[in-house]
Amino acid sequence: MTGSADSTGSPSAARADRGFPALAAENRWLRDQLARRHLLDLAAGALTAQLRLPPCEAAEHLSALAQATGLSTEDLAADIVNAAAGDGSAVTVPPESDGPAPEDGRPVEERRARRAAAAAETADTVGEAARTLLEEGLAPLGADSLWLWQRVDSGCLRLVGSAGAGAAEAAAWQWIPPAAPEAFRAVLAENIPLWLEEGPPAGEPLPGPTARAARALLSLRRRDRTVGLALVGWPGPTTLDATARRAVTGLVGVAGTVLDAAGSPPAAVPVLVDVLDSLARPAMLLAVPDTAGEPIVEHLNEEGAGALGGTASGSDTALARAFPFVHVDLARMARRAIGTARTQRAARLPLSAAPGDPPPLLDVRVLPAGGKHAVVMWHTVGATGLAAARAVARLQNTAPFQDSLTGGGTVWSPEAYGIFGMARDEPPVPLAELRDRVRPDDREALADLVATVTERQTGGQTVLRIVLPDGTVRHVRVAAEPLIAEGTVTGLAGVYQDVSDSRRTEAALTATFDHLTALHGQAELRHQLALQLQQAIVPEVPGLQEMPGDLVVAARYRPAAEEYRVGGDWYDVLALPDGRILLAVGDIAGHGIDAVTGMVALHNAQRALAFTGRSPRRLMEWLNEVTLRTSGGVTATAVCALYDPEDRGLLWTSAGHLPMVLLRDGRARLLEPPRDLLLGAVPSYAYHEQRIGLRPGDTLLLYTDGLIERRHDGLDEGVARLAAEAERLAGHAPDTLVDALLATAAGDTDDDTSIVAVRVRARPPAR
Incomplete structure (x- = not known):
């Protein structure tokens, strides 16, 4: 963007002041220009594809079409992009023609929506995109709120942008577990918008001002996969006809393209x-x-x-x-x-x-x-x-006064009577005689002010707590200067200012900060206890652990980053009474004490259930029911396997967990799990199981997503990187292998990480 900004409407005249409003206006203008340029580039790209024009000629062709049709360049660009996106009737321009372009019968609403979409696509953050979509696109349709959740790999939805919602309400809907509410699950599962013109069914809470306020729930798609969910809210019951639904769907669809800008959840308290x-x-x-x-x-x-x-x-x-x-x-x-x-x-x-x-x-x-x-x-x-x-600007709630020390009396402005809660017919009170009207703790400050003015003959100020006749206390700032004649103080003049509001505000903020500091201290203690509990329940295996039969095991746990401290990973390698060996790894969604307590419940339940001798499939079904009944509404992914030393068979099942990695003869192979749901999603779910035979020298890797998950890559890419790295290190002993994989881990999401390596040893020859 170069050249003279004035030629395109830049607020350079206003910028001459260099005031904050002028700078803000210039910033808004620059953003509008960026959105405009983006829309024109999209239209030029559509013309390039449709007319097979060189890119350098497409922009000129767009300008020529606009002149021929009498439309503005932005309106024509919006029509072309809408047609290319399937949002309106097709715009067809003969390749040999410079015009005329299509008739100007396209609804104004469609153009406005396309411009709003272009502005949202150029936003720096998802929150800014949400505000743009609401203010410029959805508000004209009567909507007053927009919520955007991003789908994370644990199955949860994380709020990454909202507009028209209060901070407290946004915090309450920051995380949505996979199990609730039903409306969210239905939209995510079927990818079909849900239009609730009179609010959700009774008993099903959704964000919104009232139970009967209209909502629209739509899945957010990106490259043929569901990346999140959007909720549009209206202030009350609203009829959403086909036109409104088409407009909302088009606008919200833009949000799927901006979710990549989602960073950490808003940290504002x-x-x-x-x-x-x-x-x-x-x-x-x-x-x-x-x-x-x-x-x-x-x-x-x-x-x-x-x-x-x-x-x-x-x-x-x-x-x-x-x-x-x-x-x-x-x-x-x-x-x-x-x-x-x-x-x-x-x-x-x-x-x-x-x-x-x-x-x-x-x-x-x-x-x-x-x-x-x-x-x-x-x-x-x-x-x-x-x-x-x-x-x-400082004279709000301010009242001048003047005291005479030579018999002239005291004069108050009319505002002073209101500050002291006195009637206008009452005699004004000299500053030196306010002693009986101030709090006892402030009487010394009043005496010092009077002495400063009358004895030291200089000005001064202080804040006094004035007790009104009805018992109310006001904070009043008093500033006074001496009136001097021939070296003698003959009186004093000054102002009273009621500063009660600012004092109450500062007190409220101080109390809030004190409360937050106390909560922060409690959270630190909770995190320390959670970390100790995690380490006690899931200790590291420092070297190689030999198991009955022919297995050796190495396991590591790495806590989450500093801001989270501890998560909900667990693993287990346990010899059972029937001679089989339990191999398991799991990951509770979330972090902190709630995740750890959920982990403890599932870890202990799995150990106890394994002693029944039942199959992994049945153990996982029982563990799912335990998860549904664990307080806090936790969800988790897990792998549960039973190894039989007699035939070296591994029978295993997975609840939405990542595939295990099998190292055999120096090559890595992914053991793709059954397509089963994570724990805690739905009751009475039937899991499936698979069997594989292991050989001497085989190494099996079980791990959690903290090892491979990256913010801007899919899990498939992370798993592929892990398999390649494990293949490179295949010749190492299990303990060296897990340490090397942790050291080169590609995960950057600050999540906690567990990894278990199980190797099958060759059996000694029989004597």
Whole structure:
């Protein structure tokens, strides 16, 4: 994007001020241009394919068609892309013709939807794409919310973007297990949209304002596979005719293409977000990485967005992008607040400004918010460089007063009576006589202020807690200056300002931060206990463990990354009374104490059930019922195998787990599992089992997805990489093999990892 921006409508005139609103307007303009360019490129690509034009001529042909039809280039591009996508009647242009193009009978709604889709496809994050789809495409259809979940390999759905939903509600629907609710399972299983014009069936909860509000559930597809699920919500019951359903389906389909941008779940603490949204002053929540990282604006309340020239709250924006003139100072204050656990303050940022710079941030406060988060609050003014304007901005809830020390009495402005809860016909109270109206703890501060003005003949200020006649307590800031005649103080003048709202806000935030700090400490303790429990239940096998018969075993467990601490992996190699050997590995969905307690329940249940001597298929069916009855609604994948030393046969079954790897004669082979459901999905499920004979020298690898799962690759690619690496290391002993595979593991999802290597030894010759 080069050349003069003014020729295409750039807000360069507004940019002359270099104010925050102007910078925000320029940023929105640049995004609009990016979306426009994307739409034109799509249309040019369609023309290239349809008319067999060189790419360099397709753009010129598009402009010529627009001129011939009298349409704008964007409208014609939207028509062409819609036709290519099958969203409207076909647009056919003879190859030899420069026009005329199709008649302009296409609905405005289809063009608007296509432009919204193009803007969403160029969004930086899934959250931004969701807001774009809602505001520019779905809102004109009456919708007021959009939820986008990504399907993860555990079978769960993870919320990666939403718009029109409160932070607390979004947190409540952050994770959806495979077992519930029924509407989600049906849409994912059948890939057929579900249109609930009068809300879901009774007793089935779904996100939305009321039980009878209309919803639409649609699967998100990418390259012929289901990658997630979308929910569109309306404020009440709504008739969704064929036109509306077609429009919603087209818009939501775009979300499937942007799920690759999904990173970690939003880290904003819901209660903090709700508190910030209730403030009457600009505020934002910052995520502050290590010193080298750029802080991210995770949430900006409505007043903050308005101060930057926007109209709605934003999130997931680099601090330098939102505050280009003061981001260095804000980042430094945020890191200091987090490091010292103390509020940082600045009267204004930047401290000095050149002519034409944006207005400063005034009364900046940065508060630690637990972990790597900080809250920033500030005031701003609309004019630049005018001290009078800044003074007026501070006059809310302010009342001037004047006391005479020579018999002239006290004069209050009308606003002072309201601050002190007094009637207008009551006599005003001199500053020095407010002693009986302030809290006892503040009387010394009042006396110091009076002495500062009358004895030291200088100005001063303090905040007093004033007790009103009805018992209500207000925080009142008092600023006073002496009136001096011929070296003698004859009176004093000043202002009273009711700052109760800001004090209550700061107290509420402090209480919230204290509560979050306590919760953080409890979470640390829970994680430590969970890690100890995990290590006690699933200890590593440091060397080679010899089993009865002819097996040697090596096993390793690697905990999850620091932010998760511990997960729900388990493994087992157990000699049974009938001479067979149980081989098992499993993975509970999720992390933390709940995952570990679920793991303990399933691990112990599997061990106990194995002593019945029943087949792996039957053991897995019982374990599925145990999972369904385990508190917390856990789900899990697992492999369960029984090895018989007599004939070296391995009978095994799998509940949605990854294929085992068999190393034989230096070559790796995947043992593809039966296509059975994961544990905890549905009751009374019948599992299948398979049998394979093992030979001396064979090595069997059982593992969990943390070993191979990567954020931007499929599991098939990860399994293939593991098989290739295992084949390269096939000649190593089992303990060396598992250590080498862990060291070269390709997984990057910060998940915990278990791996078990079982080798069949050659039997000594009979004597």
